[in-house]
Amino acid sequence: MKNSWLVALLSATSPLVYGLQAKTPEAALEEIANAVKPETIVRHLPEPVQKSIDDLPKAQKQQVLDKLLSMKGEHLSGCTVRRATDPDAWEIIDPKGKNAGKIKLANVFLSGLDALVSLRLESDDDIQMFMVSMHLEGGDWRIDDFGPWQKTNLRLRQLVHQPSESEKNEAAALETLRKMIGAVYNYSNHYPRIGFPSRLDALTGKEGQEPSEDHSGDLDETFTADPLIINGFRFRYMLTRIGGPSAFTTEGLTYPYADKGAFEIVATPIEFGKTGTRSFLANHGARITWTGENRPATEDDPILGSDDDEN
Numbered sequence: 001m002k003n004s005w006l007v008a009l010l011s012a013t014s015p016l017v018y019g020l021q022a023k024t025p026e027a028a029l030e031e032i033a034n035a036v037k038p039e040t041i042v043r044h045l046p047e048p049v050q051k052s053i054d055d056l057p058k059a060q061k062q063q064v065l066d067k068l069l070s071m072k073g074e075h076l077s078g079c080t081v082r083r084a085t086d087p088d089a090w091e092i093i094d095p096k097g098k099n100a101g102k103i104k105l106a107n108v109f110l111s112g113l114d115a116l117v118s119l120r121l122e123s124d125d126d127i128q129m130f131m132v133s134m135h136l137e138g139g140d141w142r143i144d145d146f147g148p149w150q151k152t153n154l155r156l157r158q159l160v161h162q163p164s165e166s167e168k169n170e171a172a173a174l175e176t177l178r179k180m181i182g183a184v185y186n187y188s189n190h191y192p193r194i195g196f197p198s199r200l201d202a203l204t205g206k207e208g209q210e211p212s213e214d215h216s217g218d219l220d221e222t223f224t225a226d227p228l229i230i231n232g233f234r235f236r237y238m239l240t241r242i243g244g245p246s247a248f249t250t251e252g253l254t255y256p257y258a259d260k261g262a263f264e265i266v267a268t269p270i271e272f273g274k275t276g277t278r279s280f281l282a283n284h285g286a287r288i289t290w291t292g293e294n295r296p297a298t299e300d301d302p303i304l305g306s307d308d309d310e311n
Helices: 004-009 024-035 038-043 047-054 060-078 166-188
Strands: 082-085 088-092 099-111 114-122 128-137 142-148 228-230 234-242 244-250 253-259 262-269 279-283 289-290
Touching: 024 038, 024 060, 024 099, 024 114, 024 128, 024 142, 024 244, 038 047, 038 060, 047 060, 166 234, 166 279
Parallel strands: none
Antiparallel strands: 082 088, 088 099, 099 114, 114 128, 128 142, 228 234, 234 262, 244 253, 262 279, 279 289
8 A cells, every 4th residue: 555556646646637738746646546548658658669669560569558546546556646625635535435645736836847746645554655757748747756755854953953961961971881891891801800890980980090900090080989970970990700711612613702701881971861861871881861750761672872962
């Protein structure tokens, strides 16, 4: 039901009222939608295509004309198209006489001999926009191309958007989370015998202090605070699985490797709805999930940046 109606309306479409020419692109589309003779369909194809069909041997030409009508029948699946009571709209009627959807003329853009027609296809389970490009040639409006219109979010509103205090806090919280993830991984790379640290303060260190397993210096001393509160968010680091030297055996051979372990970092607003409207969870896979509910995020929540933008 999604695309077939538009294809039926445009590609498999339409003979015209005998002897009458369509003076507008929308009138040409209505002719196409109500076509019963293949010759009318041909009249709305580009002139080179029309000429190629006309130059075919009689038997082959008839096969092409019959194919045009059969395409229409296949795409319509036994349904018909008729004018709706609404202006600039067509109803799709199923074989039982019930209304199966509607095609609306959304807009027509004219520039000299060229036209761009916007159509809105509405059904019980979907709404789609289609664009039809046409040109006037030999006194007839002819279809050049058509297809679904896919919107692109240019994020223009973000250019003038003034972020709220909670939005600023959330952006800062994400920056802090990523900083902490980087520090945890850097620690595990420098100290593979330990893997991920058991305490967050093992990542901190004073300026000029020699890095060690107890104080790697990847984070400054502010991260030793308990509770750790930064820009309206509370952060909590947890080692969920201890790492260290390990090995696996395959085909009788044993291979050593450094098991980093597993961790979680939870970031929640101090005052939900005021200092932030989302909570975040980062794990050892460097994946961040989030929730807009007043609770800590879990691994089952949406992944940041997958279906929802972090801004």
